[in-house]
Amino acid sequence: MDLKAPPLILLLGNSGSGKSSFINSVTGAEIAPVGHDLYSLTVSVEQYTHTFAEGARVCLVDTPGFSEYNDEGSQSDLQILKMIAEFLKTEHDANRKFTGVVYLHSINGHRVSRMARRNMKIFKEICGSNSMKNVVVITTFWDQLSDIQEGVAKEEQLKIEEGLLKELHDAGAEFLRTGHFEPGEMPHDASIQTPEQILSHVLSRDPVFLEIQKEMAQGASVAETTAGSTLIQEMEELQREFKQRIEAMSSEISMLKDVNDEERSHRKEIEMAAAKLRSQVEEQQRRMQLRESKIPEQNLDPVSLERQQSQDIEELRQQLNQRLRIEDLTAEISLLSSDDEEERNHRKELEEEAEGLRRRVEEWEQQQQQLGNMQERNSKACISMFAKSTGTG
Ligand SMILES: Nc1nc2c(ncn2[C@@H]2O[C@H](COP(=O)(O)OP(=O)(O)OP(=O)(O)O)[C@@H](O)[C@H]2O)c(=O)[nH]1
Ligand SMILES: [Mg+2]
Incomplete structure (x- = not known):
């Protein structure tokens, strides 16, 4: 293993959850393209190396997000998983482990959609239970909440509801909160941290290989990995519907x-x-x-004339x-x-x-x-x- 290589942090999460924005905030530069509305902006897996003031470095891996709001799924989700899995396989072949795996989730969404649930499941399967100590769930958009309790309740739901992020929480994954803040601006609540503060938490772990890397290293194709087969199963279910x-x-x-x-x-x-x-x-x-x-030519007698008139009226x-x-x-x-x-x-x-x-x-x-x-x-x-x-x- 290359000892000089900076620690790797993988960012995953639905499209629009704020992965690229997180990277830009940490690096203080608009280096990762940021999307608007519901359009996915990041189209390929990209690595961004950041050097901290004291000289330490970190490599942040940006990924394209899966669809969340479109309950009919997206055909490109399969391509996205393939792209991520192939990148992870290359990293495995280069013996590069992950110090942190971050799952970003917007706390500002209305409900956890069927697709968001599916994406969480795929995330858990990409990581596998052995890398839980390297997993951090970051909820974003806290700056947009007028009532912080609303976000606290949603975060709690993620932690305790089966099918959401309960397994990660039960296995000890850390849950952290962030949002958009101007340079130098401090979050309005002590429980919310800036992306830079969050990153220091993530960097303190021992690097690991993720489950999907191990599966592919053993010869599984993307479709044969646990995450891949879940996605295909879900798409088959959608096809049936x-x-x-x-x-x-x-x-x-x-x-x-x-x-x-x-x-x-x-x-x-x-x-x-x-x-x-x-x-x-x-x-x-x-x-x-x-x-x-x-009529003028006829010279009708009064009786005939009256009969004629009543006939006309009837007609x-x-x-x-x-x-x-x-x-x-x-x-x-x-x-x-x-x-x-x-x-x-x-x-x-x-x-x-x-x-x-x-x-x-x-x-x-x-x-x-x-x-x-x-x-x-x-x-x-x-x-x-x-x-x-x-x-x-
Ligand atoms: N207010 C606020 N806006 C955010 C936050 N995170 C992201 N955004 C905005 O949400 C939109 C999408 O953010 P991105 O960083 O592109 O999301 P992404 O996860 O990289 O999305 P994909 O590349 O499609 O996977 C942009 O308009 C961001 O400015 C946040 O914490 N607070
Ligand atoms: Mg992005």
Whole structure:
């Protein structure tokens, strides 16, 4: 082992938990790119060496964070784990152990999402139970809490709830609090420390190899490590859920199509009835006009004239009723048309969502396939190496 190499500190945590910001605060320089909102900024594993005033050095390893808020997972989570695992394997091969493994978690989030729980599980599996004494959980964003008790309660939940960070806490991992502070500014509560203060805690431990390093050193591919198989299992579970959702959406889409067909034929019937009424009204109008035009030529006696007038009144009444009926039918048609449009839009939305889900499932399947191929290649390489070393190849 290179005795001059500075102690290694690995930073892990969800995207946006503040890993890069932590490094920038310690080094006092904007060297690690910092993200905004929910977009992951760090895209690769990067090492930053910092020299303290007294000359000691430390190497901080920044990593891209897993998705936390998107409960549908992210296809890149698998690539991120692969990137981190491969870096850790290289460090193992160079006999470089980790003095500290830090898990950053924002105390300011609304709830611990399903993805955040999964990420905590993967973190525990990356470390393994033998490196717990080197693990430090740092909760960030304490500067943003108006009520510190709110953060204390959330931190307590992380420590005691099964499936969160209980195992780390029970195994003796230290929990520390930090936030953003201006240079020289001291935190508003004694329990909160600046990143620089925190780092001195982390540096006092004996370096260790992490579980995932040991697993990979024994020949496991990323997918075969405990953390890798948990991630793949979770993604398979999500794939199953997506497929179920696609099925449910498809049956809703075809139901909407049936309803639309029914409504279309109903609308056609109404339109035909309205057209028939309209032509009847036109026919009556024509007859009345014809009659009116003939009146001066006819020399009707008073009785015939009265009969003629009451006949006209009756026809006018009928015309009025038919006009009202046509108006009703026209209103019904336009109502049906607007419903139709709403349903068409709804169906379009469903179709688009289902298509998106289908694409993601396909992407995952491709990724898993690639991992499978990789595994196969690794196994073949191992067999051929074994054959060469035993002289049987
Ligand atoms: N107020 C406050 N803001 C923080 C804190 N930590 C991080 N931020 C902000 O949160 C955002 C994300 O921070 P990053 O340091 O990029 O987070 P990250 O963990 O490196 O994220 P990825 O690179 O995506 O994995 C940035 O806008 C930071 O300024 C904190 O403790 N307090
Ligand atoms: Mg980052």
